Amino acid sequence: MTDTTTQVDPAAIMRIKDLPLRARGVVEGFLSGLHRSPYHGFSVEFSEYRPYSVGDDPRGLDWKLYARSDRYYVKRFEDETNRRCHLIVDQSKSMGYGSLAYTKAEYARTLAATIAYYLSLQRDGVGLITFAETIDQVLPAKHRPGHLRQIMAALSRPMSGSTTTLRAPLEHIAQIASRRGLVIIVSDLLVPLDDVAQSLSLLRARGHEVIILRTLDPAELRLPSDAPELIVDMETGKEMYVDPRQAAQAYAERFSAHRDSLKQICDSRGIDFFEVMTDRPLEASLFDLVAAQTRHRRASSSRGGAPR
Amino acid sequence: MSFLAPLYVLGALGIGLPILFHLIRRQPKSTRSFSSLMFMTPSPPAVTKKSRLEQWPLLLIRALALIAIAAAFARPFVRSTAFVPPEQPTRTVFMLIDTSASMRRDGLWEQMQRAASDVIASLEPSDRVAIATFDDVMSMRLDFDAAPASEGNAKTAATAIIDELKPTWKPGRFAPAMMAAADTMSNLDADEDASNPSKVRTVVVISDMQDSESGLSELQSFAWPKDVSVQWRSLQLALKTNAFATLLNRDDASADDEAAIDKTSPGDERRVRVVNSADSTRSLFDLYWSEVDGTPIASTRISVQVAPGDQRVVSIADPPQNNNDGRMRLVLAGDDQDFDNVRYLARQPRQETQVMIIGESENTPRESLGYYLQLAPLDHAGSAVKVVSAERGRTALALSVRDTPMIVVTAQCEPNWLPILGSYLNEGGRVLWVLDASTDLLASQSQLRTLAQSPEMTIAEADKRDYAMWSRIDFRHPVFRPFDDPLFNDFSKIKFWSHRKVENADGFEAVVRFDDGSLAIAGKPIGKGSVFVMTSGWQPTNSQLALSTKFVPLLIGLLGQSSADDERMDDRWYVGRADLNGTEQPIDAPGFHDVPVEDGVLLAAVNLDPVESRGESMTDEALEQLGFRNIVGVDVQSVLTQRRLQYDVELESSQRVWQWLMVAALGFLAVESIYGGLLNRVTRRPAGE
Numbered sequence: 001m002t003d004t005t006t007q008v009d010p011a012a013i014m015r016i017k018d019l020p021l022r023a024r025g026v027v028e029g030f031l032s033g034l035h036r037s038p039y040h041g042f043s044v045e046f047s048e049y050r051p052y053s054v055g056d057d058p059r060g061l062d063w064k065l066y067a068r069s070d071r072y073y074v075k076r077f078e079d080e081t082n083r084r085c086h087l088i089v090d091q092s093k094s095m096g097y098g099s100l101a102y103t104k105a106e107y108a109r110t111l112a113a114t115i116a117y118y119l120s121l122q123r124d125g126v127g128l129i130t131f132a133e134t135i136d137q138v139l140p141a142k143h144r145p146g147h148l149r150q151i152m153a154a155l156s157r158p159m160s161g162s163t164t165t166l167r168a169p170l171e172h173i174a175q176i177a178s179r180r181g182l183v184i185i186v187s188d189l190l191v192p193l194d195d196v197a198q199s200l201s202l203l204r205a206r207g208h209e210v211i212i213l214r215t216l217d218p219a220e221l222r223l224p225s226d227a228p229e230l231i232v233d234m235e236t237g238k239e240m241y242v243d244p245r246q247a248a249q250a251y252a253e254r255f256s257a258h259r260d261s262l263k264q265i266c267d268s269r270g271i272d273f274f275e276v277m278t279d280r281p282l283e284a285s286l287f288d289l290v291a292a293q294t295r296h297r298r299a300s301s302s303r304g305g306a307p308r
Numbered sequence: 309m310s311f312l313a314p315l316y317v318l319g320a321l322g323i324g325l326p327i328l329f330h331l332i333r334r335q336p337k338s339t340r341s342f343s344s345l346m347f348m349t350p351s352p353p354a355v356t357k358k359s360r361l362e363q364w365p366l367l368l369i370r371a372l373a374l375i376a377i378a379a380a381f382a383r384p385f386v387r388s389t390a391f392v393p394p395e396q397p398t399r400t401v402f403m404l405i406d407t408s409a410s411m412r413r414d415g416l417w418e419q420m421q422r423a424a425s426d427v428i429a430s431l432e433p434s435d436r437v438a439i440a441t442f443d444d445v446m447s448m449r450l451d452f453d454a455a456p457a458s459e460g461n462a463k464t465a466a467t468a469i470i471d472e473l474k475p476t477w478k479p480g481r482f483a484p485a486m487m488a489a490a491d492t493m494s495n496l497d498a499d500e501d502a503s504n505p506s507k508v509r510t511v512v513v514i515s516d517m518q519d520s521e522s523g524l525s526e527l528q529s530f531a532w533p534k535d536v537s538v539q540w541r542s543l544q545l546a547l548k549t550n551a552f553a554t555l556l557n558r559d560d561a562s563a564d565d566e567a568a569i570d571k572t573s574p575g576d577e578r579r580v581r582v583v584n585s586a587d588s589t590r591s592l593f594d595l596y597w598s599e600v601d602g603t604p605i606a607s608t609r610i611s612v613q614v615a616p617g618d619q620r621v622v623s624i625a626d627p628p629q630n631n632n633d634g635r636m637r638l639v640l641a642g643d644d645q646d647f648d649n650v651r652y653l654a655r656q657p658r659q660e661t662q663v664m665i666i667g668e669s670e671n672t673p674r675e676s677l678g679y680y681l682q683l684a685p686l687d688h689a690g691s692a693v694k695v696v697s698a699e700r701g702r703t704a705l706a707l708s709v710r711d712t713p714m715i716v717v718t719a720q721c722e723p724n725w726l727p728i729l730g731s732y733l734n735e736g737g738r739v740l741w742v743l744d745a746s747t748d749l750l751a752s753q754s755q756l757r758t759l760a761q762s763p764e765m766t767i768a769e770a771d772k773r774d775y776a777m778w779s780r781i782d783f784r785h786p787v788f789r790p791f792d793d794p795l796f797n798d799f800s801k802i803k804f805w806s807h808r809k810v811e812n813a814d815g816f817e818a819v820v821r822f823d824d825g826s827l828a829i830a831g832k833p834i835g836k837g838s839v840f841v842m843t844s845g846w847q848p849t850n851s852q853l854a855l856s857t858k859f860v861p862l863l864i865g866l867l868g869q870s871s872a873d874d875e876r877m878d879d880r881w882y883v884g885r886a887d888l889n890g891t892e893q894p895i896d897a898p899g900f901h902d903v904p905v906e907d908g909v910l911l912a913a914v915n916l917d918p919v920e921s922r923g924e925s926m927t928d929e930a931l932e933q934l935g936f937r938n939i940v941g942v943d944v945q946s947v948l949t950q951r952r953l954q955y956d957v958e959l960e961s962s963q964r965v966w967q968w969l970m971v972a973a974l975g976f977l978a979v980e981s982i983y984g985g986l987l988n989r990v991t992r993r994p995a996g997e
Contacts, residue, residue, distance in 0.1 A: 094343035104343075190344040220343060230339040231348060239339070243351035254347040 010281050013110065014102045020152045023113035026282045027121065049073040083124040083182050084141040087112045087151075088169050090187030090215075091159040092132040093234040099219035100278055107278040108186045108215045109155045114282050115184060115289060116155075120148045125181075128154055131169040132161015138172070141181065163235045164191045170199035173208070180207040184289070189214050189262060197265045204269045211272040211292055213285060214262075218277050221255065223248045312383035312960050319378035323371040366984060373976035380969035385960035399435040399508045400452070400496065403427060403466075404489050406515030407441040407473060408480025409883070409920040412647040413550070416516050416543050417475055423514045423541040424470045428463055437462050438492070439469050442485030443478035452496060477883040477897045479917035480518060483526040486511075493536045509533075513540040517926040518919075524926075527934050538936040542925060547644035549588040551614060552921035553580045553595060553651055555638065556621065577623045578653075582640065586617035586924050593642035597627035598650070604639065612640075634911060635900050648921040652899055654913035659691035662712050663867070666698045667720040675847050677718045677742055680854040684863050693867070698725075707732045709837070714738045714867050718845075720748055721755055729759055734835030740866055743767060743808040744845025760832055760839050762814035770826060770843075775803040779823040787819060787829075787840075787865035791858070799858065804828075804851040807844040816841065840866060882917040 016022040052072030062075040089112045095105035116126045127141030128151045137154045173183055203210055228243040266273035272292040276285050411417055439450040449469045489511050556579040596609040605627050614620045634655035665678045673679040678697055686693035729739055753767040778799045783792035791797050809826045820828035831840045846853035853859055883898050895901055895914050903910045
């Protein structure tokens with residue numbers, strides 16, 4: 001996989017106050033590391049060929065290919081190949097938890113900013129939806145000068161929501177995004193999965209490519225303390241007296257059951273699911289993303305790609 | 309061991325609380341926020357090894373202290389073997405039964421008997437009972453001492469008395485009866501041990517509780533004995549419509565339509581006030597005169613419409629004068645209650661009286677005294693007054709005071725009249741001796757000296773001045789009392805051109821004096837009668853008196869009859885009022901009564917007191933405002949419980965167990981402190997080391 005020595009400690013990245021700067025730092029580190037990666041050579045400027053059929057614009061014919069293969073192929077426009085990527089960032093209160101020096105929300109924000117920066121470098125259109133119990137901010141997917149700055153500004157805003165309702169933003173995307181694109185969900189997904197599954201299905205049915213980056217604090221994998229404590233739900237404010245000695249086992253079981261079913265939902269729908277711990281370097285997540293895209297591209301090109 | 313306040317024992321349950329708190333793990337003070345409770349299972353605080361009881365002795369001492377305090381608050385005491393339960397309280401029941409005329413109303417008497425029987429039936433053999441009835445006065449029927457407290461004896465006596473009772477026709481006076489009952493109860497207590505707590509004293513009032521407005525104020529200021537409770541049984545009427553009629557006085561100042569009555573023929577029409585009680589359901593009544601046997605005289609029947617709670621004055625023609633010798637019955641029909649429907653009215657024969665003038669001078673009529681006397685209207689409703697002159701040279705053999713209430717002696721009195729006048733005065737006659745300008749002063753002086761038994765008396769002509777006036781009038785004298793009002797007491801417009809001076813009038817009381825200080829009118833009682841001397845004539849040649857408005861009232865005053873003294877012909881006598889025309893005659897039933905008077909028999913019509921006809925009952929609230937609380941039933945058991953409680957309190961206060969318990973509690977607490985301190989030291993030392 002990646003050479004971990006070149007990766008930057010997320011705690012160090014998090015100490016950078018400016019979000020765009022932070023994102024740029026991650027992406028530049030990532031790109032510099034990329035050259036040494038075995039996945040060298042992929043490009044979003046890949047052009048697609050399609051057999052010519054009657055009625056196609058003859059201007060699109062690739063004559064060179066015709067010269068080589070004696071077949072008529074239509075070359076797709078470069079514009080068409082530009083992706084539209086929607087970042088869906090969870091701003092609910094549960095994201096405010098953090099056992100490290102920074103919270104999950106902070107991490108998720110940085111992650112989203114990094115992805116946005118990276119994608120805009122590739123001249124892909126990037127949109128942003130932040131949500132909590134309702135949709136908070138919506139920025140349409142564009143690639144324009146200044147749009148990235150808007151996204152950064154939107155991400156820099158303090159979180160305001162309380163509970164997590166993933167359904168609304170997903171349905172919103174399904175409605176507004178007429179063209180297929182990439183949907184990246186950055187959330188802890190600590191919600192019942194029925195609604196999520198339905199919304200994800202809808203999104204997939206629309207032809208979108210979905211990547212879930214599940215942001216979790218390392219402390220969430222197990223119970224936070226050893227002593228019996230009154231634990232307050234950050235989203236609902238509900239209190240529960242929990243004795244770890246009794247509840248730890250059950251917690252772990254239920255947590256992994258939830259994770260398993262989430263994974264299963266994603267696998268069955270062809271969704272890339274990555275669990276991102278907040279102590280994990282950001283480049284690793286970016287790498288996961290790129291790797292996933294490459295994988296998809298390979299898959300799609302092997303399905304309908306042009307002969308070379 | 310018993311407790312005075314057993315509920316405090318519950319306080320001992322408090323020892324459970326520290327144990328409970330001790331056993332339950334303390335709620336953690338620290339709380340932790342976590343992203344989601346999705347995967348948590350609530351694990352309730354449980355009894356852990358750590359929270360098990362460790363300091364048994366300490367807990368025990370604390371619990372003992374708490375128990376001791378709780379027990380002390382519960383005031384324990386020990387019922388010793390010498391415990392004597394309080395005896396069954398004996399009741400002293402004073403039954404006050406209304407026998408007034410209003411109890412004659414429909415069904416009330418039966419209700420009263422039932423209520424009284426109930427009270428008697430509820431008595432215990434040890435109870436004492438007295439029965440009193442009240443109408444206008446309270447009378448004891450069964451005394452406490454008369455009914456010895458033996459089994460059944462008092463009850464049978466009381467029942468017999470209740471059976472014998474009959475309603476009277478008298479008005480009921482509630483307040484005096486209640487006060488008398490209170491007095492009786494208080495006097496009863498004075499004989500015995502008043503502080504004996506095992507006595508319950510109750511006054512049971514059985515009455516229709518008529519709302520008699522008079523008298524309740526007396527009760528308001530009356531201090532009702534505190535230990536005497538009042539229980540009243542209000543009797544309720546089924547049919548409530550009741551109206552009654554009262555005959556209005558002819559001279560009734562409140563009569564609003566005086567002109568409607570024909571003054572010249574009094575007795576043709578009478579005015580009747582019909583009053584309908586407030587809780588009536590009907591408003592149309594018949595009014596008629598009836599014969600002796602009660603058959604209505606149809607020609608006199610009229611219908612009267614009176615709204616409930618209202619009253620109306622109507623005129624009804626007198627019945628035809630047949631041989632009912634002045635006995636008239638006015639009947640009001642159409643209401644539910646018959647007891648007050650007949651009003652009796654006695655028509656007195658019109659009396660002929662005379663005022664005799666002796667010694668009329670032969671002057672022209674305008675200058676004679678008798679002329680003005682004859683013109684003066686002295687008649688009144690009961691009698692016609694005629695002014696006669698005694699014929700010159702003739703004397704009457706005897707003069708009856710009844711026929712001749714006054715004799716006026718003018719200028720000359722023939723000497724043979726003097727003995728007649730003397731005996732007339734002794735029988736109660738009145739002699740007015742007028743000394744006018746034509747009087748022979750010397751003759752009058754000697755005659756008056758004899759008649760008035762004042763030998764020093766001198767009469768002389770007063771100094772001739774332009775005129776004299778009355779100045780010092782004794783308005784307290786019966787003759788001038790009607791003038792005792794700033795409206796009427798101005799005599800300054802009457803001038804007296806001449807007058808006589810009477811001096812050394814021994815025994816004479818000056819009624820009026822002239823402004824020069826000499827007597828104008830003076831009176832002296834002689835025998836049963838009285839003699840008045842007037843030192844001036846009233847004819848215009850002597851004074852302006854005869855022509856003034858004061859003349860007639862003055863004469864009526866001298867005649868000894870006030871104009872308001874007209875009680876010969878109405879229904880103002882009521883049953884139960886003892887004072888009947890000056891005679892102390894108790895009258896028990898309405899109707900006609902012959903009252904013996906000085907000279908013969910007076911027919912008196914005695915009626916029911918209108919107060920009794922007013923049907924409205926006093927409400928319980930009104931009675932409670934007077935300070936009575938209706939205690940329904942004499943609850944012996946509650947009294948017994950109260951007595952027991954009192955006994956327990958005494959027992960407890962004599963034993964004072966609670967003090968020892970408090971001492972014990974303090975002791976426990978002290979031990980707890982010492983022990984706790986020791987424990988602390990023991991546990992801290994290893995920690996320190």
